[in-house]
Amino acid sequence: MAERLQILLKFLERFDDEVQGRELSEPGEDTKIKLQRFARGTLTDEEQTEIFILLDRHPDWTAWLAKEVKQLRAGQ
Amino acid sequence: MSSQTSQLDGESLQVTRCRQGDGDALAELRERCQNSLLGILLSRGADRTEAEDLLADLWADCVPGQDDRPSILEKFSGKCTLQGWLATVATNRWVDRKRKQSRYVDPGRDGNKENDYLNRLEAASYASEDTLIALLRECLKAAFALCAPEARVLLRLVYLHELSQREIVQMLGWSESKVSRFLSKAMEEIERHTLAEVKKRDAWLELNWQDFVELCETHQIGFM
Numbered sequence: 597m598a599e600r601l602q603i604l605l606k607f608l609e610r611f612d613d614e615v616q617g618r619e620l621s622e623p624g625e626d627t628k629i630k631l632q633r634f635a636r637g638t639l640t641d642e643e644q645t646e647i648f649i650l651l652d653r654h655p656d657w658t659a660w661l662a663k664e665v666k667q668l669r670a671g672q
Numbered sequence: 673m674s675s676q677t678s679q680l681d682g683e684s685l686q687v688t689r690c691r692q693g694d695g696d697a698l699a700e701l702r703e704r705c706q707n708s709l710l711g712i713l714l715s716r717g718a719d720r721t722e723a724e725d726l727l728a729d730l731w732a733d734c735v736p737g738q739d740d741r742p743s744i745l746e747k748f749s750g751k752c753t754l755q756g757w758l759a760t761v762a763t764n765r766w767v768d769r770k771r772k773q774s775r776y777v778d779p780g781r782d783g784n785k786e787n788d789y790l791n792r793l794e795a796a797s798y799a800s801e802d803t804l805i806a807l808l809r810e811c812l813k814a815a816f817a818l819c820a821p822e823a824r825v826l827l828r829l830v831y832l833h834e835l836s837q838r839e840i841v842q843m844l845g846w847s848e849s850k851v852s853r854f855l856s857k858a859m860e861e862i863e864r865h866t867l868a869e870v871k872k873r874d875a876w877l878e879l880n881w882q883d884f885v886e887l888c889e890t891h892q893i894g895f896m
Contacts, residue, residue: 600885601831601859604812607888609832611809637842644844645822652821655828662833669839 623657631657635664683754691743693736702731705755712759717878718766726766730758752894760890764804770876771803807873808888815865823858830855 623631627650633639634647651658689697706727713723736743748757816824829835837851844851863881870879879887 597856597859598831600881601827601862603885603889603892604862605828605832607892608809608812608816610892611805612813634843637845648822648825651825655824658825658828659833662829662835665829665835665839665843 623660631661632664635668684750687745687748690734691745698734705758709759709762713762716763717876726762730762747896749894749896752890756890757894760887768803805891811866811869814869815862818865819858827858
């Protein structure tokens with residue numbers, strides 16, 4: 597099931613005309629701090645809800661967040 | 673060497689021969705794939721006549737030099753099975769043809785030649801090699817749009833950016849079973865909504881989830 601979802605997400609990444617040609621943006625400094633706190637698991641439930649909405653509007657920022665989590669993983 | 677790798681290598685040789693117009697290789701390919709492609713088209717909702725017509729055209733287009741065009745096999749990347757690729761091309765053509773038929777309005781006895789021409793022109797302009805890609809994409813997007821933002825973000829983090837469920841547990845403070853249940857439910861919803869969207873758009877098209885995923889995968893890796 598996991599492999600199937602990976603295929604579908606990669607298909608959307610490749611063929612979504614809204615994604616194609618869109619420049620990858622970096623989150624602002626305030627957002628970066630929130631995402632770092634999210635990565636460390638220190639956001640409140642309300643802050644988590646806000647950040648989910650924000651990440652949903654800016655899907656490219658999930659890559660930034662994932663990188664942050666992986667850096668934490670590497671440091672452990 | 674895995675059996676799949678060896679199958680792809682064998683197919684690569686056969687495709688090279690077919691692209692060069694080797695009649696024996698083309699006949700072998702047809703012999704090997706005709707029945708299974710026919711079965712796939714029938715299972716996806718085509719009737720026998722439609723499926724046989726489509727396959728006859730498909731085999732003709734595999735031959736290089738028809739109307740000075742190269743073989744359609746030039747577009748095969750070799751990164752998936754040839755049969756899966758041919759099934760995707762055939763399905764795309766069938767969806768395209770069905771849509772053209774449903775958009776073509778017979779002008780009847782009272783119609784004039786100008787209207788007839790315009791109707792055909794409109795139908796032709798709707799035809800595209802990307803018909804199936806657009807259908808798969810739009811159905812998937814509609815299904816994702818029905819999910820909660822949390823589900824969309826977590827699915828991307830886990831399945832696109834490869835974070836572990838344990839890392840999600842640490843980020844959210846949820847239990848492992850809650851994360852696992854949440855992701856499974858989101859995936860089930862995507863499957864259900866996607867297939868419902870296919871039915872809504874093209875009621876005659878019979879796709880199960882395995883078909884849908886395979887078509888997406890072939891489009892992603894199978895074309896040059």
